[in-house]
Amino acid sequence: KNEVEQSPQNLTAQEGEFITINCSYSVGISALHWLQQHPGGGIVSLFMLSSGKKKHGRLIATINIQEKHSSLHITASHPRDSAVYICAVSGGATNKLIFGTGTLLAVQP
Amino acid sequence: GAGVSQTPSNKVTEKGKYVELRCDPISGHTALYWYRQSLGQGPEFLIYFQGTGAADDSGLPNDRFFAVRPEGSVSTLKIQRTERGDSAVYLCASSLMGPNTEAFFGQGTRLTVV
Numbered sequence: 505k506n507e508v509e510q511s512p513q514n515l516t517a518q519e520g521e522f523i524t525i526n527c528s529y530s531v532g533i534s535a536l537h538w539l540q541q542h543p544g545g546g547i548v549s550l551f552m553l554s555s556g557k558k559k560h561g562r563l564i565a566t567i568n569i570q571e572k573h574s575s576l577h578i579t580a581s582h583p584r585d586s587a588v589y590i591c592a593v594s595g596g597a598t599n600k601l602i603f604g605t606g607t608l609l610a611v612q613p
Numbered sequence: 614g615a616g617v618s619q620t621p622s623n624k625v626t627e628k629g630k631y632v633e634l635r636c637d638p639i640s641g642h643t644a645l646y647w648y649r650q651s652l653g654q655g656p657e658f659l660i661y662f663q664g665t666g667a668a669d670d671s672g673l674p675n676d677r678f679f680a681v682r683p684e685g686s687v688s689t690l691k692i693q694r695t696e697r698g699d700s701a702v703y704l705c706a707s708s709l710m711g712p713n714t715e716a717f718f719g720q721g722t723r724l725t726v727v
Contacts, residue, residue: 508655534712546617546720547656547704554713590655598669599712600646603655 507531510591510604517611523578525607527591530572534595538565538576541588541606550576550589581611615639619705619719626695626726634690634722638707645688646716647680648704656704662688663710695726 508529517523527536538550551558551565553574558565562581567574578585588608592601618637626632638645643664648656658672665685673679677695682688692699702723706716 537716539718547706547718549715549717552713552715592655594716595712598661598663599644599708599714600658600661600669600672601648601656601706601716602658603648605653605655 506604507602508591508593508604510607512607513605515607515609517581517609519582519611519613521581521611523581523585523609523611525576525589525591525609527574527576527604528572529574529591529593529602531593531602532595533593534599535593536567536574537592537594537601538574539590539592541590543587547590578609583611583613585609586611617705617707617717617719619703619722621722622720623723624725626724628695628697628726630695632692632695632724634692634703634724636688636690636705636707636719638686638688638705639717640686641709642707642717643685643710644708644714645682646706646708647688647690648706650702650704650721652701659690659703692724695724697726700724700726 564577588606590606591604645662647659650656661669662682677693680690702721705719708714708716
């Protein structure tokens with residue numbers, strides 16, 4: 505079993521829909537990260553959170569430390585949101601990231 | 614630019630050859646990480662540098678892989694006797710020291726071993 509699990513693996517939505525991607529982890533962490541990766545592109549950090557909720561534009565990230573679960577929400581989705589969304593956790597002396605396998609999101613016009 | 618720079622962006626090499634991948638981190642970032650991402654997978658940790666020293670190399674798959682960071686800035690990932698299974702995107706990230714610090718990623722080097 506992977507230390508970081510994401511669901512769904514693939515998601516197709518219509519423009520304007522509300523989207524939720526889930527992440528569960530099984531290790532102790534100091535922070536959870538949501539990252540975005542476009543095809544052929546590098547990885548961009550969206551959120552880093554260790555408790556509660558953060559919002560940036562149409563993106564919202566929440567974390568429940570007790571349940572070891574996080575969600576990424578996208579409101580009013582747009583085709584430009586199409587990308588791979590990756591959940592990762594960090595902790596320990598090195599603060600290295602342990603990644604989930606990603607969720608491939610396609611938003612259709 | 615002020616971001617993490619990786620070169621080359623693409624590298625095609627023959628099986629058995631030696632390759633070097635370069636990472637130029639954000640100035641002032643003492644923490645540097647190498648990750649490897651195979652097709653359809655999330656990135657996997659290879660090695661972590663704190664300054665000039667490799668503080669954690671537990672992710673290196675075998676002794677064909679080696680990385681250096683002699684002056685605490687630019688890092689080079691070296692792969693000897695490349696195998697087809699080494700084909701992947703190699704990602705570099707840098708950050709400030711300490712917990713809960715944001716990691717900044719380069720665009721990656723896509724390595725193809727033929």
